[in-house]
Amino acid sequence: MRSKVRLLALIVILAIVLYPLVWMVGTSFKSQQEIASNIGLFPREFTPGNFADGWHKFDFAFGRFFVNSAMVAILTVVGNTLSCLLAAYALGRLKFRGRGVWFAIMIGTLLLPGHVLIIPQYILFRTLGWVGGDWPYLPLLVPHFLATEAFFVFLMVQFMRGIPRELDEAAVIDGASPFGVFRHVVLPLSRPALVTTAIFSFIWTWNDFFRQLVYLSDLKDYTAPVALTLFIDSTSESSVGPMFAMSLLSLVPVFLFFVAFQRLLVEGINTSGLKG
Amino acid sequence: MPVRPTEPAPPVPAAHRRGRAAGRRRREGLAGYVFLSPWLIGLLGITAIPMLLSLYLSFTDYSPLIPVTESNWIGLDNYRRMFTADPQYWHAVRVTVTFALVAVPLKLAAALAVAMLLNKTMRGISAFRGLFYLPSLLGGSVAVAIVWRSMFSGDGAVNSFLSLFGIKGEAWVNDPTWALPTLMLLAIWQFGAPMVIFLAGLKQVPVELYEAASVDGASPWRRFAHITLPMLSPVIFFNLVLETIHGFQGFTSAFVLSNGTGGPVDSTLMYTLRLYNAGFVELNMGYASAMAWVFLVVIGTITVVLFSTGRFWVHYSDSEER
Numbered sequence: 001m002r003s004k005v006r007l008l009a010l011i012v013i014l015a016i017v018l019y020p021l022v023w024m025v026g027t028s029f030k031s032q033q034e035i036a037s038n039i040g041l042f043p044r045e046f047t048p049g050n051f052a053d054g055w056h057k058f059d060f061a062f063g064r065f066f067v068n069s070a071m072v073a074i075l076t077v078v079g080n081t082l083s084c085l086l087a088a089y090a091l092g093r094l095k096f097r098g099r100g101v102w103f104a105i106m107i108g109t110l111l112l113p114g115h116v117l118i119i120p121q122y123i124l125f126r127t128l129g130w131v132g133g134d135w136p137y138l139p140l141l142v143p144h145f146l147a148t149e150a151f152f153v154f155l156m157v158q159f160m161r162g163i164p165r166e167l168d169e170a171a172v173i174d175g176a177s178p179f180g181v182f183r184h185v186v187l188p189l190s191r192p193a194l195v196t197t198a199i200f201s202f203i204w205t206w207n208d209f210f211r212q213l214v215y216l217s218d219l220k221d222y223t224a225p226v227a228l229t230l231f232i233d234s235t236s237e238s239s240v241g242p243m244f245a246m247s248l249l250s251l252v253p254v255f256l257f258f259v260a261f262q263r264l265l266v267e268g269i270n271t272s273g274l275k276g
Numbered sequence: 277m278p279v280r281p282t283e284p285a286p287p288v289p290a291a292h293r294r295g296r297a298a299g300r301r302r303r304e305g306l307a308g309y310v311f312l313s314p315w316l317i318g319l320l321g322i323t324a325i326p327m328l329l330s331l332y333l334s335f336t337d338y339s340p341l342i343p344v345t346e347s348n349w350i351g352l353d354n355y356r357r358m359f360t361a362d363p364q365y366w367h368a369v370r371v372t373v374t375f376a377l378v379a380v381p382l383k384l385a386a387a388l389a390v391a392m393l394l395n396k397t398m399r400g401i402s403a404f405r406g407l408f409y410l411p412s413l414l415g416g417s418v419a420v421a422i423v424w425r426s427m428f429s430g431d432g433a434v435n436s437f438l439s440l441f442g443i444k445g446e447a448w449v450n451d452p453t454w455a456l457p458t459l460m461l462l463a464i465w466q467f468g469a470p471m472v473i474f475l476a477g478l479k480q481v482p483v484e485l486y487e488a489a490s491v492d493g494a495s496p497w498r499r500f501a502h503i504t505l506p507m508l509s510p511v512i513f514f515n516l517v518l519e520t521i522h523g524f525q526g527f528t529s530a531f532v533l534s535n536g537t538g539g540p541v542d543s544t545l546m547y548t549l550r551l552y553n554a555g556f557v558e559l560n561m562g563y564a565s566a567m568a569w570v571f572l573v574v575i576g577t578i579t580v581v582l583f584s585t586g587r588f589w590v591h592y593s594d595s596e597e598r
Contacts, residue, residue: 096307113524178311244426
């Protein structure tokens with residue numbers, strides 16, 4: 001009996017939580033008249049035309065914005081995994097003078113709000129000639145190749161501390177250098193942490209808006225989130241369906257990651273701060 | 277976890293083994309800095325120098341329209357203006373503090389409540405957990421904020437639903453009273469991330485404690501107040517720090533819901549949105565830098581305060597077990 005009540009409560013809460021997402025899917029298939037008149041979740045008349053309308057709404061096809069988003073996200077993944085891995089190996093496994101201080105500073109930057117740095121960084125990148133121009137993505141990417149996302153460094157340090165030290169020592173006795181230990185012991189064993197970092201880098205960059213809004217000023221360079229805000233500017237009623245269709249499409253990659261790596265996503269990152 | 281076999285390194289000739297310990301230490305020290313170098317460059321170039329630059333800029337009238345060298349030193353004018361002559365600034369502070377004070381506790385309460393409902397072995401639990409977590413993955417995006425904006429507009433889904441019961445709802449996002457609660461609701465909707473952390477914490481609470489309490493005739497409420505809450509306090513603390521810092525930095529949803537203005541009547545003007553507008557719309561970057569530094573100091577202070585009050589209510593019981 002009690003477990004029935006519990007299950008019922010969970011189902012009701014879940015229905016409320018998922019309602020906006022389901023409503024979004026339904027609305028993106030509704031015709032213009034139906035969006036105003038039909039409050040139900042599902043369209044009476046299935047209208048896929050919203051997708052074509054949204055796709056071609058602006059001077060560039062929406063596909064271009066998705067390609068831009070994917071490029072930024074993929075390069076960020078490469079940068080984050082590589083640079084954070086190197087930093088984490090140094091901070092988590094090697095002994096050298098000053099390590100404790102650097103580690104403390106890294107922890108300090110963990111809580112540093114990105115908004116504090118956005119203006120001086122903008123000025124710096126503008127001085128370097130990276131803002132605007134033909135390829136305005138350097139300001140979005142370069143910081144990720146320099147391990148500035150301290151959260152991932154921390155995640156990997158925590159993970160690497162769990163790799164038995166005896167493996168390093170055995171490799172050293174076999175004559176391996178610190179680079180050899182990195183290449184043959186730590187790198188292969190750190191794969192789970194690398195995968196977590198890669199997936200979350202992708203999702204966070206794909207959803208990121210603040211930085212992309214600041215640095216991308218030319219329509220041809222827009223990423224999907226920045227392009228989506230153009231729909232809000234055009235207040236005409238006729239754009240609601242296409243706006244929903246494109247919003248829905250922009251969530252698909254994250255949703256696919258969710259389906260494929262649900263367990264890892266749910267457990268991997270949230271509890272990492274609790275361990276160790 | 278798939279483990280690739282480690283290839284053995286080439287054998288070292290015996291003659292080279294002498295004095296190797298010292299050499300190894302030297303090599304490891306060198307290697308440490310080689311591996312650390314990208315991070316060090318980033319720390320210096322992307323974090324430390326910009327931080328100092330922004331401190332300097334906060335005492336100038338810098339605007340991107342002129343070179344840094346031609347901006348004027350104006351002393352504390354930016355700070356003076358912020359605290360005494362910019363009603364919008366205080367408005368943004370009020371909005372942000374209200375947002376954090378209301379949305380964070382409600383979000384944590386929702387997270388804990390659902391985590392407790394889920395803390396039972398029954399079928400489909402991991403599917404439930406995953407689906408509750410989904411909004412946390414999607415919720416920070418522009419797309420979801422757009423949906424939220426439509427849902428809570430005058431003729432949106434929420435009002436259509438209310439009209440079924442004969443209630444005529446407001447145009448929530450366009451109403452100065454209701455716009456901020458709408459924004460809070462979007463934050464609370466993403467309770468899945470703290471929920472997962474609570475769930476992991478609940479699993480650590482020894483079942484024997486509850487059994488013993490039940491034998492002693494403790495009511496469910498007393499078991500919650502005297503076992504669950506104290507045992508969970510480190511996790512509550514962790515979530516509280518994380519969500520508070522996160523709450524203060526909300527930008528995307530406020531930007532989308534108000535179309536970048538922080539409206540209606542500045543009711544959703546989050547601090548970061550005011551900062552963005554000062555720096556990148558009004559192009560008053562000296563002033564925005566001053567805002568950023570005050571923001572940094574305030575967030576730092578709040579973190580320190582949270583940590584120092586934590587001593588009084590966070591209960592670490594399992595120190596000897598680990």
